[in-house]
Amino acid sequence: MSSTSAMGPAPAASRATERPRVTFWAEKNTLRLASVILLFGAWQIAAMNLDPIVLPTPISVFTSWWTLIRSGELITAAGASLYVFSLGFMIALVLGIPLGVATGVSRPLGHFFDTYITVFWSTPSIALLPLLVVWFGLSLETKLVLVFLSAFWPLVINTQVGIQHVDKSYIEVATAFGATRLEILKNVLFPAAVPYLVAGVRIAVGRAIIGVIVAELYTSVTGLGARMTYYSNFFQVANYFAALLMFVVFSVAMTEAVRLIEFRFGKWRSE
Secondary structure, eight states: OHHHHHHSHHHHHHHHHHSOOOOGGGOHHHHHHHHHHHHHHHHHHHHHTSOTTTOOOHHHHHHHHHHHHHHTHHHHHHHHHHHHHHHHHHHHHHHHHHHHHHHHHOHHHHHHHHHHHHHHHHSOGGGGHHHHHHHHOSSHHHHHHHHHHHHHHHHHHHHHHHHHTSOHHHHHHHHHTTOOHHHHIIIIIHHHTHHHHHHHHHHHHHHHHHHHHHHHHHHOSSHHHHHHHHHHHTTOHHHHHHHHHHHHHHHHHHHHHHHHHHHHHHGGGGO
């Protein structure tokens, strides 16, 4: 009896150690949902006390959104914006990450590009829009260049910083086991820099979306930005918010996708 009672509490203690109790309010998704409900509640209350021209209610915005979706107007506009974003952002990824890795690995190369990185990062990409219009006209190239410039520099800087801040002991251990420079880069430096890289991608996504909006507001007759300009000119505020909602949904989806990538490539840290 004594041995059984002595052994009884042990598994319970072990289970408590392995799986800590998580309260309802500590759940991440629950808190996210609560914040969204709070936001829409505050929005509804504020809109009920204002003119619809100033601030439409969430219900009227979602009604307009659904109407525009069914008509295909927002779908067509979103497709045009998504094309510009995807192409410009992919070019920034293909060029920005390798440059960040190169400048992070090679100090002379880092010093060589440091001035350019500082100048272009400090200069708002939107300020270059009039110059881009002069060079490329009101064309697809103007929008692509603006999106590219908006996303490129966060990717370069964060990748460079991530590579430079890798723990030197990782490199020493890999070198001691006979790893080549390419193997160290592939299996040590790049995985260790993933958190910095993901942070850069998240910043770049936001800046690229801003680039799309600005480019389409001022240089385009297609895309969500052009639709927003049209709606604002005719005081269709609910439709304007509906188009803006498409950008918000896309931005959230991209951010969640980046988090999944971070989880996928960051699992090695806990192994």
